[in-house]
Amino acid sequence: MKKEYDLIVIGAGPGGSIAAKTAAKEGLDVLLIEKRQEIGDPIRCAEGVGKYNLKQHIEPDPRWICADLKGSCIFSPDGTEIEMAEEIAGGEVGYVLERKIFDRALANESAIAGAEVMVKTRATDLIIENETVCGIKLMHMGEEYEVRSKIVIGADGMESKVGRWAGIDTSVKPADIETCAQYLVSNANIDQEFCYFYLGNEIAPAGYIWLFPKGGNKANVGIGILGSKSGENRPIDLLNEFIEKNMPDAKIIEMVVGGVPVSGTIDRTIANGLMLVGDAARQSDPITGGGIINAMDAGKIAGEVAVKAIRKGDNSTTTLQEYEDLWRETIGREIDNSLIVKETFVNFTDEDLNSLANSLKNVNFTSMSLLDLLLALFKANKKLLWNLRGLF
Numbered sequence: 001m002k003k004e005y006d007l008i009v010i011g012a013g014p015g016g017s018i019a020a021k022t023a024a025k026e027g028l029d030v031l032l033i034e035k036r037q038e039i040g041d042p043i044r045c046a047e048g049v050g051k052y053n054l055k056q057h058i059e060p061d062p063r064w065i066c067a068d069l070k071g072s073c074i075f076s077p078d079g080t081e082i083e084m085a086e087e088i089a090g091g092e093v094g095y096v097l098e099r100k101i102f103d104r105a106l107a108n109e110s111a112i113a114g115a116e117v118m119v120k121t122r123a124t125d126l127i128i129e130n131e132t133v134c135g136i137k138l139m140h141m142g143e144e145y146e147v148r149s150k151i152v153i154g155a156d157g158m159e160s161k162v163g164r165w166a167g168i169d170t171s172v173k174p175a176d177i178e179t180c181a182q183y184l185v186s187n188a189n190i191d192q193e194f195c196y197f198y199l200g201n202e203i204a205p206a207g208y209i210w211l212f213p214k215g216g217n218k219a220n221v222g223i224g225i226l227g228s229k230s231g232e233n234r235p236i237d238l239l240n241e242f243i244e245k246n247m248p249d250a251k252i253i254e255m256v257v258g259g260v261p262v263s264g265t266i267d268r269t270i271a272n273g274l275m276l277v278g279d280a281a282r283q284s285d286p287i288t289g290g291g292i293i294n295a296m297d298a299g300k301i302a303g304e305v306a307v308k309a310i311r312k313g314d315n316s317t318t319t320l321q322e323y324e325d326l327w328r329e330t331i332g333r334e335i336d337n338s339l340i341v342k343e344t345f346v347n348f349t350d351e352d353l354n355s356l357a358n359s360l361k362n363v364n365f366t367s368m369s370l371l372d373l374l375l376a377l378f379k380a381n382k383k384l385l386w387n388l389r390g391l392f
């Protein structure tokens with residue numbers, strides 16, 4: 001470890017590794033640090049990603065793909081099934097990843113591009129001089145160090161502290177957090193080419209249960225419920241109930257718990273000398289809770305803006321504003337749209353969900369995108385148009 005770098009990236013998740021790779025490839029001197037001793041472990045993720053978006057960042061590799069999806073099935077509370085399959089929609093679906101290997105592969109790509117990667121290295125604070133971030137304090141193998149840099153990227157995930165250290169308000173109210181619990185189970189006995197979603201206020205209040213294939217008859221079975229609607233319900237109890245009823249042969253071989261912020265975008269993700277990306281910038285999707293691709297997209301934009309800023313010799317918010325503008329035009333717009341849809345859906349009763357599912361079950365989807373699903377919904381259910389008018 002040197003005393004000074006062009007760029008320090010905190011956190012080797014998908015967002016941090018892509019940011020580090022992008023900047024290192026352009027010749028910046030980059031340090032990527034990760035507090036855990038093994039990148040990607042433990043994971044807190046159902047590991048589903050869209051194929052097309054993933055391929056914009058990395059060539060798919062069978063070593064970290066557990067399942068190549070052909071479609072998904074959504075079940076309403078009364079058991080009505082809506083199927084969206086590749087052959088019906090004609091588009092690519094997605095993968096279920098092995099993130100322990102995937103996250104490591106991404107960090108490896110940043111190392112190949114020239115970044116220095118350090119594990120078991122925790123950022124403990126920022127160095128701020130003249131209202132500008134100019135490095136970090138870190139702890140490595142029990143020793144404290146100060147390392148300076150022209151820019152810091154905070155990619156330290158859901159429990160991010162980096163933004164707060166820089167005076168950015170990244171707080172999320174407990175009511176706006178989707179609380180999740182998930183098991184990896186063997187003996188899943190599901191079609192390994194399909195994802196399954198179960199809706200209903202009894203099984204998952206203002207949320208859903210997911211069932212994602214992991215290959216070899218294994219699956220991630222998880223639940224996410226919204227803080228503001230969960231009441232006395234504990235996600236783990238609801239998940240146990242679901243498994244007992246629907247997957248009697250399943251054997252639990254791993255468990256994760258975690259939270260996903262679903263409150264939409266925050267006001268600011270930059271400060272002088274600092275950018276936040278991924279979950280640290282609250283960039284996950286309010287409906288699906290998905291954040292891998294958004295983190296990677298944001299990491300790429302932040303890496304590119306860091307290169308420009310350093311070449312220009314200006315790390316102030318005036319230059320870093322380009323990051324803020326670019327991610328809001330793309331990722332931000334999708335998050336805003338999802339938030340409008342989420343606000344509508346969380347107030348649905350089980351009857352609403354059943355009638356919606358019934359009106360959709362014979363629809364021929366022309367693609368798998370959220371927008372196409374919405375268009376189908378509008379046609380089937382005119383009263384939704386008013387609630388979702390903000391999308392147009």
Ligand code: FAD
Binds near residue numbers: 035122284295
């Ligand atoms: P992370 O992947 O969280 O990476 C942050 C990294 O920073 C971690 O490795 C952490 O150890 C490190 N770090 C933290 N603090 C420090 C520090 N002080 N110093 C050094 N390192 C530090 N998204 C999807 O797209 N698809 C899904 O199917 C999906 N399922 C999910 C299921 C659950 C139960 C949960 C909780 C989340 C799920 N998500 C899913 C969300 C997804 O996991 C995140 O959005 C994604 O990992 C965000 O990437 P990131 O790089 O921003 O942060």
